[in-house]
Amino acid sequence: MYDRVHAALEACYREAVSRGFLPETPLPSAHQIVPSKQTEHGDFASNLALTLAPVLKRPPRSIAETLKDLLTNDPLFERVDVAGPGFINFFVSRDAWAQQAASIHAHGDQYGESQEGEGKRVLVEFVSANPTGPLHVGHGRGAAVGDSLARILKAAGYRVETEYYINDVGNQMRTLGASVYLRYQEILGRTIDFPADYYQGDYIRDIANKILAEQGERYLDVPQEECLPYFTSEAVREISKGIRKDLEDFDVSFDSWFSEARLHEEGIVEQTIRELRDSGHIYEQDGALWFRTTAFGDEKDRVVRRSNGVLTYFAADMAYHRHKLERGYDILVDIWGADHHGYVPRISAVVQALGHDNNRLRVLLVQFVSLIEGGIAKGMSTRSGEFVTLRAVLDDVGPDAARFFFLMRKADSHLDFDLDLARKQGQENPVYYVQYAHARLASVARNAQEAGYLPLVPENVDVGRLSGADDIALIKLLDAFPRTVAESARAMEPHRVTFYLTELASFFHGYYTRSRFIGDDPDLTRARLLLAEATRRVIRKGLGLLGVSAPTHM
Template sequence: MREKVLSALISAFDNLKSKKKLPALPVPASHQVVRPKERGYGDFASNLALAVAPSMKLKPRDIATAIVQELEGDLFFEKIEVAGPGFINFFISPDQWQKRLLDIHRAGESFGESNAGEGKRVLVEFVSANPTGPLHVGHGRGAAVGDSLARIMKAAGFDVEKEYYINDVGNQMNTLGASVYLRYQGLLGRKALFPKEYYQGDYIIDIAKKIIASRGKDFLDQPMESCLPFFVKTAVDDISAGIKKDLDDFGVSFDTWFSEKIIHDSGLVERTIEKLKQAGHIYEEDGALWFKTTAFGDEKDRVVRRSNGVLTYFAADMAYHLHKLERGYDLLVNIWGADHHGYVPRVKAAIMALGYPEDRLRVLLVQFVSLLEGGKTKSMSTRSGEFVTLREVLEEVGRDAARFVFLTRKSDSQLDFDLELAKRQGQENPVYYVQYAHARLSSILKNAEDLGLWPACLDEADPKLLGSEEDLDILKHLDAFPQVVKEGALALEPHRISYYLTELAGLFHNYYTKNRFIGEDRHLTCARLLLADTIRQVLKKALGLIGVSAPKQM
């Protein structure tokens, strides 16, 4: 409906220009047609008159009045008003909203989809946790954000791929292997000092126990240096398998698991540094190689190769992003923890120095999660020794509740995750509130089917019988769904879907308390069953976009 309003508005504006009642100037980029927050301001509002007034050197209200007069007689609108300094408020005729219900229902599961992305190739890289331990609750939020965003962008017409970058090279891997080796020695009775900077979690002991079970004392008398590669590989394989299992149980899959080893083994890191050197962005100082990131807005220059010849993590990250760009993606989306805030400018500097536009990369920062239990912050996990794992949260509240709660706030806002609330069966629990709406609608339709009413009376359903304020509120909210999906995709804000779902569920639950869906009036019953099936259809589609199930019974 917004597109129809926009089309009518622009047509009227162009007609006025062709009649020379307004100067022949284009519609500015600052023009918007939005849904007002208050009902009294209409179904949609436009700032077109305000946007063009300065260049036209006319009063905004005079421009707005001329546009309204040009639209007089258009039966699509119930009324059009000029408000305030020159806003145009559009009130759409109720019968247009009622007709829209049939369009939405006929669209089926495709409703909400669009071609806004125009098939542009997008790579969404998220989670990418180092394989040095199990996923924690913060990784879970990043996983929910990344996977949901990918689903939403696909629905909005982007060609999306999901990637997990495995940091399986460097000192951290050696530290991991050494941690397992020392635990292995300790379990077999050899006392050894365990450095505090080594990985402390019980999962390290579990890996050591598995090695003992499969290889016994094979490595007991071997020095660490000789068998470290075995312990590194065994630990990485074991932890990676656990990460993949946790993500699978969380409903998250990836198109590619990309190993950092590929970057180093292929020589891409050296090629990237050479490319930057040829472009004049690399210089040598004190025996180290530096990248002039300050030339691209970073706060200081960054080392890419230390004086001892060791490459930095940043050097590998530059090469990895070059690899992504050379694969031909139109947009790279990275989803990182909030602690990576300072890392964004240097990576964007690399993108630009390598000859690509800065906006080719967009980074979403995911804020920390505080777990609450009984109103108090949950204590650290006894399992990991350092953090609460995603696995623990899944076992506590389940996949659906976890995914939904992770999306109840914008990703860059800190989130308090109340475990007790997420398990509660009541309207204060957001995921239960939404899923219960779908289950209740499914029950209504099942009852109607048992009575021989649905879908038998679909052809009899007359939307014109749905004329109450509650009816129209729901119809308007259903119509908004494609725009919500589109804007969520373009803004990289998957939480917009959970907001939409909560509002739609609220409208339905309110409607349910005031109206009977199956009553004595067959015509009204058929109309309301059409409404019920359409709400159910949109709820299911929206839940699917954030990876949450739509149960028929609860």
């Protein structure tokens, strides 16, 4: 409907120009049509006259009146008003809204999708937790945001792939293997000195026990240096297995898993350094190699290879982003924990130094999660090792509540995750509130089926009967769905879909209390069942974009 109003206004503007009522001038970029907040202001409002006024040097109300006179003949509108300082308010006719229900219904399961993304290729990289321990709630939020964003981008017409980058190289791997080795020794009765900066979690002991069960005591007297590769690879294998299982149970999947080791093995890191050195972006100083990131606005230059010859993590990151760019994506989305925000300028520098436009990189920063139980925050500081795992939350509240809660806030803001609320199975819990709307609609469908109304034959449904204020209001909400998804994709903000669904469910529950779908009037019943079916599909589709199930029974 938005598009139709926009088209009508534009056509009217062109007509005003051609008839000499208004001088020729391009539409101001500040011009926009927005849904009206108040019913007195109609369905949509345009600020065209306001934005045109300074250019044309004419009072905005006078411009608005000129346009209004040309719009009043359009049958799409019941009325067009000029209001306030010069807004043009559009009152779409009831019949046009009612007919919109048929159009929404006709789109079936595709309703909500759009071509906003114009087929652009996007790589969404997220989670990418080091295989040195289980996923915690912070990763869980990143997983929910990344996976949901990918689904939303797809629905909005982007060609999307998802990827998990595995940091399986470097000192941390050594530390991981050594941690398991020491625990293995400890279990077998040796006195050990376990360093504070080694991995403290119980899962390290579990892995040591597993090795003991499978391999026995054969490594007891083998020097650490000799069997470290074995302990490391076993640990990575076990931990990765756990991470994959957690993600699978969270309904998060990746198109590819990209190993950092591969960047080194295939010489991509060295090649990237050479290339950037040749182009003058990397220089040598004090025996180390530096990337001149300050040339692109970073605070200071960054070391790529230390004077002792060891490559930094940044070196691999550089190579990884180069590799991603060369795979031909139009947009790279990196989803990081907000504590990494200081790394944005240097990665941005990499993209630019390689000759790419800076806006091909989009970094989403996901803020930390505080788990609240009994009104107080559960500890999750990493230094004490007392962080709460994603697994624990999944086992506690279930994947649907977890995903919904992770997506209730803008990714950029702190999230207080209320465990007590997430566990509740009542109206206070927003995820059940939305799911219940779906289950209710499914129940209506079952009753309609029994009464012989289903399946509907759309051609035989008189949607013109959907003329009540509630019917129209519900249609308007459904009408906003594709724009919500498109906007959510454009802004890369999945939480908008969560808010939309809560609003839709809220209105639906009220509608359900006030109006009957199945009543004495067969024609009205059929029209409302068509509306019910459209509503149910929107809720199911919306929940699907969040990765939340849409139950038919609860």
